[in-house]
Amino acid sequence: MDFKTFLTISVLFCGVQRQSIEATTTTASSCGFNAVATSTSQPITSPNYPNNYPNNADCTWTITASDGMRVQLNLIRFSTERSYDYLIILSGVTQLAKLSGSYSNRIYLSNGKSLTLRFTSDSLFNMPGFNATFIEYQYIVTTPKATLLCGYDAVATSTRQPITSPYYPNNYPNNADCTWTITASDGMRVQLNLIRFSTETSYDYLTISSDGTQLARNSGTYLNRIYTSIGNTLTLRFTSDRSVTRTGFNATFVVV
Missing domain, CATH: 2.60.120.290 (Spermadhesin, CUB domain)
Known part of the structure; x- marks a missing residue:
């Protein structure tokens, strides 16, 4: 068997192995919460942080500020299995980000007074996830922004x-x-x-x-x-x- 044929068989085997594991792993994680943003910075993390998050996590956090105020999310550290485990950040129906891979020190601001985070992981391979803080801040509404x-x-x-x-x-x-x-x-x-x-x-x-x-x-x-x-x-x-x-x-x- 030449090297090219061996490499092709190995890749196919890994793909079948991943599909087999995904098909037999069904445990899900319960997590997330609703929170009120204030002028004091508050923490928010993926499950088990700084240890690895679990497989099959599906967590939703909804953060709300006072009327006339907005929410700032400071994403300090972020590390997930690229292209499989995601953090989606929403403000209302607007998606601000869909993150996967490794990032640090990113800031996201709500369009209105609420910000929603949804974190999902698949059935194998996990990493530390994310560490962030959120805080309430004031905007002066002008035109056009x-x-x-x-x-x-x-x-x-x-x-x-x-x-x-x-x-x-x-x-x-x-x-x-x-x-x-x-x-x-x-x-x-x-x-x-x-x-x-x-x-x-x-x-x-x-x-x-x-x-x-x-x-x-x-x-x-x-x-x-x-x-x-x-x-x-x-x-x-x-x-x-x-x-x-x-x-x-x-x-x-x-x-x-």
């Missing part, structure tokens, strides 16, 4: 003050649009120390401007950059698109 409520006005002093993207050091959400305006006393300037910066390159941006002049438009990954206002005001605007998020930025500001 919703925008995350974030940003503020601040006064720079001789004491360094922190400023970060939403949810840092966790990933920022999709569709963020945040503006911070930092003002120093007359005759003084604002210095921004951008300590860490990580966004989806060419899609999510931090724009830094002063007195109508753009000082920087950052996207990608940077460390330890310093920007100083032209006058006594510095403005930061952070925007993200509707898919793929990173940790964002961590910075401080001070008067100089």
